[in-house]
Amino acid sequence: MDRAAAELLSPDRAAAEGAALGQLACELPSGGLLITASRLVEFGARAAILLAPGLFRLDLTPREETLGLYPRALCDWEVEWRAGEDSWDGYRDPKGPGPIELLGLFDVPDGPLRAWIHVLSFTERDALATHFVAKCEITWTSAPS
């Protein structure tokens, strides 16, 4: 694994570049990167929730009954995004907040990287805002070459 590829999973870099967002990062015990953040976002605002330097940024726009998801690739590699069907209606589930799950696959030359994103949302209607708690696990799908 070359230095550039290793930088993609650097907790220090993720914490530093996401510092303004209050983002935290650490190495996963089994290898890989974990980043987490929480944020109160006003209805209608587009805000960055997670930032994986060199890979992607996840922006969210909460509205009263819908949620805008903007996974933004920050790399030139081919990227595939998938959303778990079970989580599509999680944002407006009347029984309580359901998690939103996204899976991103990055075709990095050293081997595909997998980003699993999990977002919990709590809408505060009086504040016209939604509180998000998000985490992302970024791991190699196979041992890097």
Add this chain to the structure above:
Amino acid sequence: MFRTSFRSPEDDREALLDAILPLLPSGVHEDGDRLVTFSGAPFSRAVLDLLEDWAVDEVPADWKSRRTGEGVVIGGRVCIRSPFDPPPAEGIVDVVVERRGSAFGSGSHPTTQMCVALLLELSPDGGAADLGCGVGTLAIVAAKLGWAPVVGVDRVPVAIEVGRENVARNGVAVQLEVADLAVEPLPLAPLLLVNAPPPVQERVIASMTGEVRHVIVSGIVADEVPAVVAGYKGVGFDVAQALGTEDEWIALRLSC
């Protein structure tokens, strides 16, 4: 608190967002070809100089509670909004009103909106008086539509205080005064705007003169309509148009 807006052409927006969103935890609001962000401290001049066509407005810390809603466009011709909502499309009369405390007339209530809808059916023809004017919304709309001179009265001092600020904000000539419509003389004009409960309507009817040609009435519910209409008919007015809402608010345009 500071509201900073700047131009961001849509075809170049994602690149700009890549640069600024990691620095703005509260995110940005997209407003046509502009982006808007709110911050507790103003951006430094060095940052502003990196932005295109920027503008910074200081907004009160409680600006959210002073919003009137999302702004409303009535009849496709008049927009009533708070200073914290984006302006309407070109060609729509832009009425910017702020409320404070319990002062009425922000434009969010259906009776205010119905009164504006009925007002739009008339061609400006002289002066107008807004009786129970609240923060001056209907008086300002009338002035912007071409009625002159326009006066407004309300018994709530804070409403008149805010109303005068709204008049200045909209750049119109409207005279607002504190007056108790139950006991003090009513200002009359060819057009009366009376978004007020039945006792005020009775007072207007009792004060009617030949100078008045149209009365736009609201602030009444369905059960109160027969008595109010009978009163105005007694002084020579007929119902020319009526509007209502599902929750029984009624608005009438009476003319003679």
